[in-house]
Amino acid sequence: MDKEVFLETVNLTKKFDEVLAVDKVNMQVKLGEIKGLIGENGSGKSTISAMISGLHRITSGDIYINKKKYTPKNPLDAREKKISMIVQETGTINNLSIAENVFLGDEVRFKKNTFVNRKKMMVEAKKALEAVELDVDVTKSINTLNFEQRKLVEIARALYYNPTLFIVDETTTALSHEGRVLIHRIMRRLKSENKAVLFISHDLSELMEICDSLTVLRDGNFIRDFEKEQFDENEIKQEMVGRELEGDFYRSDYDGTSTGQVVFQAKNVSAQGLKNINLELHKGEILGIGGLSGSGMHELGKVMYGNIRLSAGEVLVYGHETPSFFQKLWKQKDKQNTGNMSPEAKPIRLTNIKTAIANKVGYVSKDRDQETLILEASVKDNLTLSALDKLDSYGLITQKAEKRFAQEQIDSLLIKCSSMNQTVRELSGGNKQKISFGKWIGNDSKILILDSPTRGVDVGVKTKMYQLLYDLKQQGYSILLISEELQELIGMSDRILLMKDGAITKEFHRSEKVDEKTLIQYMI
Amino acid sequence: ACGAKSNDSSEANDSDKKQTDDGFTIGVMLYNYTDVQGKEIKSYGDYLAEHFNVNFNYATVGTSEEDHIAALENLIASGVDAVISGYDTSLEQSLQLAEQAKVYYGVALGDVRDDVSSEYFVGGLYNFGEKPETIGAQYAQAAYEAGVKNIGVTSFQEFAFVDAPAIISGFKEKLAELDPANEITVYDTEYHMFGPEDVSSAVTKVISDHPEVDAIFGLGSGMDFVYPAILNSTKPDIKVLALGYNDSTPAALENGSVLAAGTNNYSQIIANVFAQLYDRLNGHEYTDWELNGSVDYPIFSSVEEVEDFQKYIVPGDKSNGAVTVEELKQVMKTFNENATWQELQQLTTRTLSEIKEAR
């Protein structure tokens, strides 16, 4: 314990709206060591690092640098304190040149008597990029770089200010092997220069290899510190997940059997980022899809929903031909049961979203706020949007029908909102999530493609969500559960398919024996 | 009561509009009241309002038919007894409205085709006199005296400026007559749209097609558009024969860059229409009435003339202007039993010099 503490947080807390993202966290980052930060999705890792680097304001608690209080208002403050961060999401702005991105928001540093010296900027940018061994024309637009290269640019930006604290938030998942090796080397170099590194990753083995100490977070709380010599994979995981898989959290049964009836199917599907995928979803089954971001599992979800064009193969849904307009008119009354997969259901080629919805396939995107919800619109409008056809009787959609429909969902999912006219933006994460479920459940979509359904919701809701998923399963809904959270997959799925580099690498059936360690091998 | 159109029209009016005790209200419809035209018309109106038992409601109207009709309706609704419209925009429909509302209607800034008629219509005005050719002739005279040899002509297209061809032909004929030796050439007319940039394009084209051009007869806003365009061209020394007048005309005539300029006699125009409307409102009608009256188009080619113009035609105090109240009353039936329409026309077609004498 001879190393001196560079940064220390005391009861650091962050609330988003009402969501408690980080709760009284006390942790230290020391010079000359690489500190790992680990925890499930939504455990608060990014939020902590965001507060340290001035991207988010602190709600309460303090940060100290060399024992001096430090309250950053924007990234520039952090920069002054020699803190640089690489954010989880993309931190570059399109249409700007590479050099401009390197010095985004800090162009003044090249200012001499009112004019910014671009030549100098270019030269410096070039220098900065050398650190990440990226040899490109810095005057070119950033658009000419691929995702990984853009990450490298961000890294270069961070390193340029030769930071005393270097924060890396889940960047490695985005990088190729070479990229990883490179950034590992960088972190080690900084360490040898007696700088501090805060490294966030879901990849435990990577962390254990690189870090000198680990801090485990869970649901925004500080759980425990591990020193290198204490590293023990199972123990760490134990701490991450916390409780044993209690019944009320994930489902308790281990009955992975489901009716043999196939309702949804991918045959030799290939598309952007996907190679020859085959899968079958049965009635009343929860089929988990796991993998690292970049493994193609998110694309798979879109493919199954008809949102990405296939280059080969086909997606089949077993249902009824979309009823013609006239049939609809006749069917007005018995709409409710058209959804059910009656035995003689025949395979229908799912080519676009329309057929998907017509055949009762629903999709909740990973990027809920951008792709699934209309934040400016009311709870009611959001719930009804995908069910308009159902509500539509003879071309009219009455307020009454809408209200009834919306109220049904609000009640059955216990959506917490001041009224069904409240705009969704104002809702809490969990309630938002419930609404994106409600859209489809209300539309009797018996097949649900849920991409990271518990992403960004607090543990309270998670429980509700898992309970809900289980109830849906019992009611004969078939669910394609795509998730980065292995615990979630293990806890909820009847079967798990693991993906890597756009292909399915392994299938597991539900059993007590399945655990993260075994799964991870097939993902990395 | 309103059915029988008795001599006392105020009674007739009582039925559907309030007869304001401070006399009649006359609506005026113009695109704007900021250019010379608008300002002159407004100030002469104010002058009349002082001396007659009327007041004016000046409405700014948009250029579209829709806007014109709407403005007219609004004026009628506001209870005007008569309307002076600058333009013959959708005339039939306007007259229909006027009749329904028993409102008299006159067109000030143009003559009207004789296929329209209404007992509430006092007709239009030949703004360029009965024969536009004579206008052209006067400009020809000025050009000849100035000794210019190569003359370009620019103008709005005919659909926008109906009298243009007549004026141009008058111009050419007169020149031919003045210059039998044919030393003066007049180039084909360059027609253009309404924007200043259109005009300067036209001028540029004239210049580059005929590098020797030494004068341009500008019928499309000669002073407002053509003159600036020439000053701004590669040959700013080209002389201008301008249909049009603005504050810069005197100086331009003085420095000789403008050979002749002319403009409508707005006092005469309003006087003419007003006299007829006012008579009708008081239940009088000329026996010798004709659809289109006429006014003079003063043209001035010397500093003296333009000074006279300012003194006797567009003075600040209209009682020294082209048509004084006294003169006007003389030819109005309301004030003079045996006044005739012809006399009115004589009064409103007086030339600059005649007016000068009368003062």
Place this chain on the structure above:
Amino acid sequence: MKQNIGDYVKNIVKTFIFPFMVYGIILAITLIAGESGYMSAGAFDRIIRSSVLTTIIAYAIALPLSGGRWDFAPGIIIILSGIIGSNLAIQNDLGPISLLMITIAVAVVLSLLEGLVYILVRVPTIIVSLGVVMVYEALSGIVFNGSGAQLFMYPNLSILAKSPYIYGILMVVMLFFYYILTYTKFGFDTKSLSVNPRLAVSMGVKENRNIMITYLVVGLLLGVAAVLNASTVLVTPANNLASTTLMFSSMAPVLVGLYLAKFSNMALGIFSGALAMNAFSYGMVVLGINGSLQTIVLGAFIVFFMAYTVRSERAAEQVAV
């Protein structure tokens, strides 16, 4: 470095090839049609000098537009500041420089006022500017009892619109525009804000500050434009939102310019676009195309040009990613 300069030249050429193409094609047609006028000094003068005014106006419109801000006000600001500036200069018989200064000052005030209202009301500029236009149009009819401005009558004052001075002005404005966009914090902020406001703001860019500077710059540009405009044509007060048409009529050079800007920079690109459009419009006059048909051709031109550029851009993106 050498090869660098080579690129530089290449980009300039790429930027200006389009107006030359337009000119060349029309020239060919006119010559075939037996018209000589298009090659005359007058034609050049007309095209190039009116391009100067077009360029400056286009700058003033393109700057907010690049940040997704539609603005109707430039037309009336040019008119109003032109009227006030000219008349003040004439009445107190001042020199051309003082004229320029006063007009610019007025334009800046008018423009900043608009910016202030915008920040205050926080409603899209297209709406705010509409209200501002109504008020300013009214003022244009009231100040100097609505007599507009006749600056062109005063050779000593209108000299700035004549060569060589006008080209001097163009140079200055261009350099100013180029530098402020390329070499100042404002320029960088404008760029990042226009692409991704949220990220930019989270990176510490001050948006309000940027907006006010934007309107300051717009004011400066419009002031210069106002002087050139008043020096060449009669300025009359506007009403019935007539002044808003300037935004639309300037759209063509702006769009063309913004595309050509990709090859070098906005300053040059827009000038090139202005040249092209003026060559184009005057070409139609020379060809004796009826004035009303010209607008049809213009409409078609916009569509095809935009269609072409959008296509090529998408192609480019495919290559990139």
Place this chain on the structure above:
Amino acid sequence: MKEVTHINGANARSGGLSKFLQFTKANKNIFIQYSSLILVFSFFMIMSNGDLLSVVNLQTIIRQLAVLFIITVGLMFVFSHGNMDISVGGVIALTSMIVTFTLNAGASLFVATLVAIVVSVGCYLLNIFIANQFKLMAVIASLAIMFSTRGVVTYMVSTSNESIKVEDISKLALFSSNLTFTITSLIVIAIVGIVLFNYSKIGKQNKAVGDNPLAAMQSGVDVKKSKVISYLIAGIMIGFASMFSLARSYTVSENSGMGLEMDVIVALVLGGMALSGGSKSKISSAIVGSITLVLLNNGLIMIGVRPEIVSLVKGIIFLIVVFFILRRPRTEVIPR
């Protein structure tokens, strides 16, 4: 983050008050929209000591309302997409011209009306086709349409040797003098508009697309189709409107329909529309807004405002309305 503090503030306050705030917040648009109408109405009511409501004037107002009202309702479907249209003036001119030719060729009023709708629909479908096909901003496409339509009309006017006008004006009597028909059509249009906008897939999908095309698409909305439909509706209504327009003057000139595009925008803003489209757009903006604007123009002449300051008054009223209706709370970035 501002949002949060704002809310917490609200929550902190006493239940009743926060309830009230909630209520005002929820219904803000609605009664503020009417407030602009009320403002203008009462202002001129007082200034014209009651004449505003005279029978004559009411008829006048209704006549003037017809064209703007129908157009604005129609274009509401376009604007709620966040698109802007500035071609309506030109389209009306072109349509009226072709209708005139049709009528003069001896066609019946019914046929003429059909032609009107076909032509205007044609223009608007072309507009959205260009926009979709070339991935253009719809406003740029409409700019081109404006230039072209206006150009065609001007050309025809300039080349025909007598003015283009309806010979047998009795044919248009239905649209011109029959006030009952006018009122009925306005009511019908209003109802159709309201139903389509609030009680049908079309309107709801429209708003969704205006807010977030991506989410709308993933909820099964065919974005392109929804746009085409909205332009189709606009086209139909504007075709119908041009019949009223023509019936006002029976003549077509290069100035026909001039400035309508601006009237529509002003009307929508006066009606409380933020022009950015999405779920905030309300069909009532079109209805209330067009009425307000007509009242405004009518009132200004009724009370004989000096011509110099007419547009000053207009501008100030406009800004007042904008300030009180549309003023937005602080957000991290200022709306474009």
